[in-house]
Amino acid sequence: MTCTEFLEILDDVLDESIAAETRTEIEVHLKKCGHCEVVLDTTRKTIEIFRCHEIYELPTDVSERLHLAIMTKCSKAK
Amino acid sequence: MSTIQPTAGQDEQHPDVALIERVRAGDLSAYDTLVRKYERQLFRIAQHITQNREDAEDVMQDAFLKAYEKLDQFQGNSKFYTWLVRIAVNESLMRLRKRRTGKLVSMDEDVQTEEGSVPRDFADWAPNPEQNYNQSELSEILKKTIQGLPQGFRVVFVLRDVDGLSTEETAEALGLSVPAVKSRLLRARLQLRERLSRYFKRTTPAASQAQASAKENGPQGNQPRANGVEA
Numbered sequence: 001m002t003c004t005e006f007l008e009i010l011d012d013v014l015d016e017s018i019a020a021e022t023r024t025e026i027e028v029h030l031k032k033c034g035h036c037e038v039v040l041d042t043t044r045k046t047i048e049i050f051r052c053h054e055i056y057e058l059p060t061d062v063s064e065r066l067h068l069a070i071m072t073k074c075s076k077a078k
Numbered sequence: 079m080s081t082i083q084p085t086a087g088q089d090e091q092h093p094d095v096a097l098i099e100r101v102r103a104g105d106l107s108a109y110d111t112l113v114r115k116y117e118r119q120l121f122r123i124a125q126h127i128t129q130n131r132e133d134a135e136d137v138m139q140d141a142f143l144k145a146y147e148k149l150d151q152f153q154g155n156s157k158f159y160t161w162l163v164r165i166a167v168n169e170s171l172m173r174l175r176k177r178r179t180g181k182l183v184s185m186d187e188d189v190q191t192e193e194g195s196v197p198r199d200f201a202d203w204a205p206n207p208e209q210n211y212n213q214s215e216l217s218e219i220l221k222k223t224i225q226g227l228p229q230g231f232r233v234v235f236v237l238r239d240v241d242g243l244s245t246e247e248t249a250e251a252l253g254l255s256v257p258a259v260k261s262r263l264l265r266a267r268l269q270l271r272e273r274l275s276r277y278f279k280r281t282t283p284a285a286s287q288a289q290a291s292a293k294e295n296g297p298q299g300n301q302p303r304a305n306g307v308e309a
Binding site (some may be wrong): 007010011014034035038039041042043045046047049050051053054055056058062063066067069070071073074075077 | 113118
């Protein structure tokens, strides 16, 4: 497996939707290619960081105000 | 547009289905439950598209109201949340269009760029690199990093990787093909990784030494901050 081939299936590797035989090829490639190993690890970490940190918080008071506004509009609709 | 596959089997009913049935029968409290369940996610998506807090609040309200009014049109062959996101995405794009005084706005904006489709930075990251920053610094870094992506990449990444929608659901919510979602997701992930690498990469011994010596020699005025957010 080349680096380009690895990159083409990177998303499938990250999403763990890889066939068993391809998995072995990937493992062999990663053992000899430090660059691809870093790309895989750091991309995985990128996803994890964005998943674990809410960057657009909705404070409870704002959420309550919006919620009330939505439900008031809905009760008048239809 | 891809074919929409039913997301649940015959015997396995999504919990939203029963709530929707109750709303259709006139029970507004069931809609209240649905709004509470999804309001934060919808706000997040609207904020990522409009990049404006006031617009995001308006979009969230309008999307829930529109979904309520059009609930009869919801077929139930996709998840309610996917349908709701599609309404919110359209509302967000309409809002952007208003701000840009009628200029066409679509999910295809700026996606032709080849930037970041090939990794360039191969430096490994420090273990738990986010711990080198306080909460507000980290939040600024993440905001700045994701705001730098083309809109069409940003929203795919948020729906797929942050919200956890499947590729098919993301395609449906955005009105894109499955291959388009896959291609945008890969490029979004790689571009974000490349941009975060600037902040998170492991400091080499040489760089640490230079930093230590800079500290000993006093402030130089033009030294980069070790943990700060770049201007």
